[in-house]
Amino acid sequence: MAKAATKKASKDKLTQFSKDEELKAYYAMLLIRRFEEKAGQLYGMGKIGGFCHLYIGQEAVVTGVQMAMQDGDQMITSYRDHGHMLACDMDPKGVMAELTGRQAGLSKGKGGSMHMFSREKNFYGGHGIVGAQVPLGAGLGFANKYKENGAVSVTFFGEGAANQGQVYESFNMASIWKLPVIFVIENNGYAMGTAVKRSAAKSEELFNRGSVYGIPGVQADGMDVRAVKEACDIAFKHCRDGKGPYIIEMKTYRYRGHSMSDPAKYRSKEEVKKMRQEHDPIEQSKARVLEGKFADEAELKAMDAEIRKIVSEAADFAQAAPEPDASELWTDIYMEAGE
Amino acid sequence: MAVNVLMPALSPTMEEGKVAKWLVKEGDTVVSGDVLAEIETDKATMEIEAVDEGVLSKILIGDGTENVLVNTPIAIIGEDANDVSVAGGSEPTPAPVQQESPQQDTLAQEAPAQVSVAPEQVIPVDTEIPEGTAMVETTVREALRDAMAEEMRADENVFLMGEEVAEYQGAYKISQGMLEEFGAKRVIDTPITEHGFTGIAVGAAFGGLKPIVEFMTFNFAMQAMDHIINSAAKTLYMSGGQMGAPMVFRGANGAAARVGAQHSQDYSAWFAQIPGIKVVQPFSAADAKGLLKSAIRDPNPVVFLENEILYGQKFDVPDLDDWTVPIGKAKVVRAGDAVTIVSFSIGMTYALEAADRLAADGIMAEVIDLRTIRPMDMPTIIESVKKTNRCVVVEEGWPICSIGSEIAAQVMTQAFDYLDAPVARVAGKDVPMPYAANLEKLALPNAGDVVDAVKSVLYV
Numbered sequence: 001m002a003k004a005a006t007k008k009a010s011k012d013k014l015t016q017f018s019k020d021e022e023l024k025a026y027y028a029m030l031l032i033r034r035f036e037e038k039a040g041q042l043y044g045m046g047k048i049g050g051f052c053h054l055y056i057g058q059e060a061v062v063t064g065v066q067m068a069m070q071d072g073d074q075m076i077t078s079y080r081d082h083g084h085m086l087a088c089d090m091d092p093k094g095v096m097a098e099l100t101g102r103q104a105g106l107s108k109g110k111g112g113s114m115h116m117f118s119r120e121k122n123f124y125g126g127h128g129i130v131g132a133q134v135p136l137g138a139g140l141g142f143a144n145k146y147k148e149n150g151a152v153s154v155t156f157f158g159e160g161a162a163n164q165g166q167v168y169e170s171f172n173m174a175s176i177w178k179l180p181v182i183f184v185i186e187n188n189g190y191a192m193g194t195a196v197k198r199s200a201a202k203s204e205e206l207f208n209r210g211s212v213y214g215i216p217g218v219q220a221d222g223m224d225v226r227a228v229k230e231a232c233d234i235a236f237k238h239c240r241d242g243k244g245p246y247i248i249e250m251k252t253y254r255y256r257g258h259s260m261s262d263p264a265k266y267r268s269k270e271e272v273k274k275m276r277q278e279h280d281p282i283e284q285s286k287a288r289v290l291e292g293k294f295a296d297e298a299e300l301k302a303m304d305a306e307i308r309k310i311v312s313e314a315a316d317f318a319q320a321a322p323e324p325d326a327s328e329l330w331t332d333i334y335m336e337a338g339e
Numbered sequence: 340m341a342v343n344v345l346m347p348a349l350s351p352t353m354e355e356g357k358v359a360k361w362l363v364k365e366g367d368t369v370v371s372g373d374v375l376a377e378i379e380t381d382k383a384t385m386e387i388e389a390v391d392e393g394v395l396s397k398i399l400i401g402d403g404t405e406n407v408l409v410n411t412p413i414a415i416i417g418e419d420a421n422d423v424s425v426a427g428g429s430e431p432t433p434a435p436v437q438q439e440s441p442q443q444d445t446l447a448q449e450a451p452a453q454v455s456v457a458p459e460q461v462i463p464v465d466t467e468i469p470e471g472t473a474m475v476e477t478t479v480r481e482a483l484r485d486a487m488a489e490e491m492r493a494d495e496n497v498f499l500m501g502e503e504v505a506e507y508q509g510a511y512k513i514s515q516g517m518l519e520e521f522g523a524k525r526v527i528d529t530p531i532t533e534h535g536f537t538g539i540a541v542g543a544a545f546g547g548l549k550p551i552v553e554f555m556t557f558n559f560a561m562q563a564m565d566h567i568i569n570s571a572a573k574t575l576y577m578s579g580g581q582m583g584a585p586m587v588f589r590g591a592n593g594a595a596a597r598v599g600a601q602h603s604q605d606y607s608a609w610f611a612q613i614p615g616i617k618v619v620q621p622f623s624a625a626d627a628k629g630l631l632k633s634a635i636r637d638p639n640p641v642v643f644l645e646n647e648i649l650y651g652q653k654f655d656v657p658d659l660d661d662w663t664v665p666i667g668k669a670k671v672v673r674a675g676d677a678v679t680i681v682s683f684s685i686g687m688t689y690a691l692e693a694a695d696r697l698a699a700d701g702i703m704a705e706v707i708d709l710r711t712i713r714p715m716d717m718p719t720i721i722e723s724v725k726k727t728n729r730c731v732v733v734e735e736g737w738p739i740c741s742i743g744s745e746i747a748a749q750v751m752t753q754a755f756d757y758l759d760a761p762v763a764r765v766a767g768k769d770v771p772m773p774y775a776a777n778l779e780k781l782a783l784p785n786a787g788d789v790v791d792a793v794k795s796v797l798y799v
Binding site for chain 1: 498524529530532534535536537538539540541542543544545546547548565566569570574575576577578579580581582583585614615617636637638639
């Protein structure tokens with residue numbers, strides 16, 4: 001068997017984004033950022049219940065992945081999923097209305113923050129059990145291969161889930177069956193409150209965890225959307241060439257707690273501040289936009305205003321929309337034949 | 340002194356087998372380790388080796404003899420070709436083809452002398468099978484295979500995955516011949532990794548396929564519980580009806596024989612509690628085939644619980660191009676007016692035998708085969724109880740929070756005024772399954788327990 005090509009990507013040789021790409025990435029990341037800020041605000045007001053895991057800080061990961069995807073490719077992830085849904089072009093109003101538990105939510109208010117899906121947009125959830133989405137995502141890849149539809153399943157999980165046994169069961173089968181799956185490890189450094197160093201053997205090279213299964217892996221700077229996209233371009237080609245699965249470890253960071261109820265006492269304020277100041281994916285993109293003269297400050301301000309309007313409308317909609325009818329309690333448990 | 344070569348037991352449930360082919364002949368010298376013959380069990384063809392050294396002086400059971408009971412002498416190894424004097428004396432006798440049922444002996448002893456003629460049992464007309472349909476004697480094993488094969492011919496998106504389903508031809512020979520017909524793309528051997536391959540199958544169902552997942556036994560499905568329940572059962576609801584998991588989880592469930600605590604338990608009650616999945620547990624081959632076809636077509640996840648001991652049993656199966664049995668419908672298999680006995684799967688063996696024995700006492704039991712555990716066909720049970728006013732539930736599973744518990748509660752709620760006695764439950768004992776033969780027998784229910792329970796609700 002060929003030795004799996006595992007390596008850390010170099011930042012120096014990154015392909016620069018075109019104007020369109022950079023503006024698209026900036027817009028997509030900012031939409032996620034503003035949406036999540038609003039979700040956090042609504043949670044604080046008691047409008048959103050249960051668990052709410054924000055994606056702030058990690059926006060470049062899903063944005064870069066999405067930019068490398070083609071029509072028909074699928075995405076599946078854990079419960080930190082709002083950003084993925086927006087990246088999949090799911091309606092912000094529908095996402096926000098699900099967070100507030102309303103009939104107009106993408107799951108009719110019956111799924112909540114952690115459980116949303118869109119067959120139309122090829123987003124397969126939104127899964128609340130850490131690591132469970134990994135074999136499910138491999139299964140989507142299995143279906144792609146079975147149907148010979150050329151699609152690739154992108155399966156996201158955190159560095160915490162990377163210690164689950166089922167991840168390695170999935171690696172094994174994905175490799176022997178050559179499933180078109182990209183395993184994206186979003187390594188934000190903390191599995192809830194446990195630093196990766198304390199929970200993962202050889203924590204500095206999670207990208208290498210498929211090597212014994214013959215799965216190539218790379219590490220990419222998950223705070224730089226260009227690095228994410230570049231790693232994904234290679235991975236998608238690998239999958240579409242019928243070479244089987246691929247692993248990308250995205251080094252990223254979440255600014256907020258694990259969930260809204262996490263005070264994040266396990267890390268210093270300075271650490272968070274440093275990441276925000278020096279590595280923020282949106283600020284990096286903004287600097288490139290301005291430097292490349294893709295847009296000026298005024299244009300970016302207008303873009304921000306447009307995004308704020310979308311998010312604010314989504315929030316208004318999510319609060320005004322009616323709760324699900326009581327009859328919904330009993331629907332969607334079983335599907336009737338022929339549905 | 341010569342020694343007998345005995346028909347070996349080659350699996351936990353094997354009671355008899357076929358001497359397929361002798362690989363040595365009379366007069367041959369054999370040493371321990373030599374392969375003597377091929378023995379066909381209901382699951383596989385196996386070789387038996389000599390343990391003793393000497394000359395094969397006589398072959399007692401020839402090539403191709405079927406239904407040879409375990410422990411029957413099949414050959415003699417002596418000191419020379421003429422040595423056939425086996426320790427313990429008498430000339431070995433050929434195998435009896437069928438043992439007398441000890442339970443029938445008991446029945447003969449217990450039956451009151453004054454009852455000379457049992458009242459005639461009423462077998463209800465089977466309305467599910469068109470009149471005049473030819474019937475084919477089929478084992479449950481073959482019926483399950485036929486069901487899968489027919490559905491795979493009809494729908495490209497149906498595939499089978501599990502441990503040893505393809506090249507090995509099935510650990511219990513259920514998928515025999517399927518790899519040859521459908522190829523490795525659709526009959527897929529998995530590594531031993533239930534958690535992972537179940538998750539992959541659920542993902543494939545999300546992706547538009549219709550997987551059949553075979554668990555070698557449901558004991559191993561415990562490793563996959565999260566995906567069966569959290570991923571397969573709940574997604575339709577959590578997605579507001581957008582997507583679910585149309586698939587079947589099937590395999591051997593319940594006690595086999597002498598395999599101990601970790602391999603012997605009935606999971607009906609576990610799965611029956613979960614909204615979002617259907618749970619089926621057939622008894623007869625006709626129901627096994629018809630229900631499995633329905634399960635594969637069903638747009639929901641279906642847990643299809645089989646029983647290893649029933650795999651080799653033969654039943655009449657309708658010879659129809661497309662024989663299906665609806666999920667969620669119980670079946671009255673014997674009509675009666677004295678008591679309603681409700682059971683399913685191998686429990687039906689005890690229920691039907693008890694009904695025979697009760698009939699000899701003039702007690703006519705109505706026997707209902709539940710067939711589907713969830714959704715449970717309560718109307719059929721209630722209708723019967725309204726007629727008989729008494730109910731006994733029979734299952735091999737544990738008694739606490741059991742299927743019997745549920746039926747008792749439902750009957751109490753829906754037919755309280757019709758009951759002349761509390762609902763009785765006959766179940767496995769509330770202990771992990773012991774290994775010792777006598778203890779295992781004590782842990783499982785039997786027809787006598789059912790007879791006793793019926794008599795208790797009749798106050799006789």
